[in-house]
Amino acid sequence: MATDTLVPRVVTDTHDFAPYVRILGRGPGKSRSLTRAEARHALGMVLRGEATREQIGAMLMLLRYRGEAPEEMAGLVEAARDHAGLPWRFATPVDLDWPSYADGRTRGLPWYLLSALLLAKSGRRVVMHGPIRGPGRQSLVQCLVRLDIAHATNGIEVEQALATTNFAFLPIEAASPGLADLLALRGVLGLRSPLNTAGRLLNPCMAQASIDGVFHPAYIDLHLAVAALLGHPIAVLKGGGGEAEWSGVKPLTLATSAGEQTWPALASSDKPVSTTPTDLVAVWRRGHADPAAEATIVATAAAALHAVTGGAAVDCIAEAKLLWGGR
Numbered sequence: 442m443a444t445d446t447l448v449p450r451v452v453t454d455t456h457d458f459a460p461y462v463r464i465l466g467r468g469p470g471k472s473r474s475l476t477r478a479e480a481r482h483a484l485g486m487v488l489r490g491e492a493t494r495e496q497i498g499a500m501l502m503l504l505r506y507r508g509e510a511p512e513e514m515a516g517l518v519e520a521a522r523d524h525a526g527l528p529w530r531f532a533t534p535v536d537l538d539w540p541s542y543a544d545g546r547t548r549g550l551p552w553y554l555l556s557a558l559l560l561a562k563s564g565r566r567v568v569m570h571g572p573i574r575g576p577g578r579q580s581l582v583q584c585l586v587r588l589d590i591a592h593a594t595n596g597i598e599v600e601q602a603l604a605t606t607n608f609a610f611l612p613i614e615a616a617s618p619g620l621a622d623l624l625a626l627r628g629v630l631g632l633r634s635p636l637n638t639a640g641r642l643l644n645p646c647m648a649q650a651s652i653d654g655v656f657h658p659a660y661i662d663l664h665l666a667v668a669a670l671l672g673h674p675i676a677v678l679k680g681g682g683g684e685a686e687w688s689g690v691k692p693l694t695l696a697t698s699a700g701e702q703t704w705p706a707l708a709s710s711d712k713p714v715s716t717t718p719t720d721l722v723a724v725w726r727r728g729h730a731d732p733a734a735e736a737t738i739v740a741t742a743a744a745a746l747h748a749v750t751g752g753a754a755v756d757c758i759a760e761a762k763l764l765w766g767g768r
Contacts, residue, residue: 456492456493456496457486457491458483458486458487458491458492458493458496459496461475461479461483461486461496461500462496462499462500462503464479465499465500465503465504465507466499466503472503472507474507474510474512474513475510475512475513475516476512476513476516477512477513477515477516477519477670478516479513479516480512480513480514480515480516480517480520481516481517481519481520481523482516482520483500483516483520484516484517484520484521484636485520485523485524487500487619487623488520488521488524488619488620488623489524497623497626498626498629498630501623501626501630501634501635501636502630502632502634504634504635505632505633505634505635509635509638509660509663511663511666511667511669511670512670513635514635514638514639514642514663514667515667515670515671517635517636517639518639518642518643518667518671519671521617521619521620521636521639521640521643522643522645524617524619524620525616525617525618525619525620525645527616527617527643527645528644528645528646528647529596529599529645529646529647530646530647531596531599531600531603531646533566533603534566534647534648534649535566535567535568535603535646535647535648535649536560536565536566536567536648536649536650536749537557537560537565537566537567537568537648537649537650537651537652537745537748537749538568538570538644538645538646538648538650538651538652538673539553539557539567539568539569539570539651539652539685539745540569540570540571540640540641540642540643540651540653540685541553541554541569541570541571541581541684541685542571542572542613542624542637542640542641542683543577543654543656543682543683543684544575544576544577544578548681548682548683548684548686549580549681549682549712549713549715549716550580550584550713550715550716550717550718550720550721550734551580551581551584551684551686551721552686552713552721552734552737552738552741553654553680553681553684553685553686553737553738553741554569554581554584554585554588554721555721555724555725555738556686556737556738556739556741556742556745556761557569557608557745558588558608558725559738559742559761559764559765559768560607560742560745560746560749560764561606561607561608562607562764562768563760563764564607565607565749566603566607566608566648567607567608567609568599568603568608568609568610568611568645568646568648569608569609569610569611570610570611570612570613570616570640570643570645571612571613571640572612572613572614572621572624572625572640573592573612573613573614574614574621574625575625575628580718583718584718584721584722585610586718587718587719587721587722588722588725590606590608590610591610592610592611592612592615593609593610593611593612593615594612594615595615596646599611599646611645611646613640613643616643616645617640617643617645620636620639620640620643623636624636624637624640638660638663638664638667641653641664642664642667642668642671642673642675644671644673648673649674649749650673650674650675650676650748650749651668651673651674651675651676651748652675652676652677652678652685652744652745652748653675653676653677653678653685654677654678654679654680654681654683654684654685654686655677655678655679655680655683656679656680656682656683657679658679661677661678661679661696662696664677665677665696665697665698668698669698673698674697674698674699674748675697675698675748676695676696676697676698676744676745676747676748677695677696677697678693678694678695678696678744679694681737685741685744685745686737686741687737687740687741687744688708688733688736688737688740689706689707689708689736689737689739689740690706690708690709690710690736691706692704692705692706693740693744695744695747697747697748697751699751702747702754704743704744704754704758705754707736707739707740707743707758708733708736708737708740709733709736711732711733712733713731713733713734713737714731714733714734715729715731715734721734724738725768735765738765739758739761739762739765740758740761742761742764742765743757743758743760743761744757746760746761
């Protein structure tokens with residue numbers, strides 16, 4: 442009986458995006474990180490709808506599995522900016538970029554929000570950005586509502602908010618809808634992707650400095666390196682729940698573009714007793730006392746002041762205390 446002859450099949454790419462998946466996933470000794478230009482082009486294709494969902498999932502998880510590389514991350518940030526028409530530049534520059542991307546599952550109230558408002562009251566122009574989707578973001582969104590802070594939906598509204606209060610909150614869903622959709626894939630893939638880092642380093646309004654929090658200390662050097670490639674001064678700390686927030690209970694290692702500093706502890710080991718957005722607003726408006734929360738606000742504001750001014754720790758701490766007392 443005749444049998445079919447087995448002919449080796451030559452596998453060729455059938456999609457323009459396939460080479461990027463292959464670069465990342467070929468295996469030990471053959472795979473590599475994307476170059477800055479490759480990462481910029483690859484994510485650009487994704488954001489323009491030129492990659493399949495299978496390819497997007499493969500790329501995001503391979504990037505995560507391989508570990509984030511500075512040149513690669515810089516390219517991803519640039520692609521996100523390209524697609525969204527960022528950064529927005531204003532006649533009066535933004536002083537501080539404040540990314541907020543942690544999902545809040547392991548942290549309490551967003552006391553860092555009040556730290557940002559303290560800087561705004563001092564005349565520094567602050568833009569905070571991050572997701573508003575997801576159950577882990579509800580606490581921040583609810584606090585913004587109770588503080589009568591509206592979400593900015595475009596550059597004009599950001600500029601108007603800055604002109605009025607020196608503070609604007611910009612949802613990533615408004616700044617970069619495509620990036621926001623990719624970040625939301627966490628619920629589908631079960632894991633964050635490196636695009637979470639890209640969001641943190643987006644600096645959508647080209648602020649003169651940034652303050653960034655990470656959950657894992659190993660990411661501090663990565664964020665510093667990417668910011669250096671992008672030309673952005675930045676301060677990075679291991680913060681509460683991954684946010685740029687320091688309780689003041691333990692000494693702080695504050696890593697900046699100019700070097701690393703160790704700040705002394707400022708507070709006792711007590712934890713805030715406040716648990717609801719209503720409590721947070723009451724602390725801000727002097728209707729409720731919570732010493733541990735107030736220590737966190739002051740300590741975080743001091744770190745943020747250093748990011749803006751480069752001042753000595755003792756001076757930033759003293760100014761933060763004055764700002765809190767005079768709010």
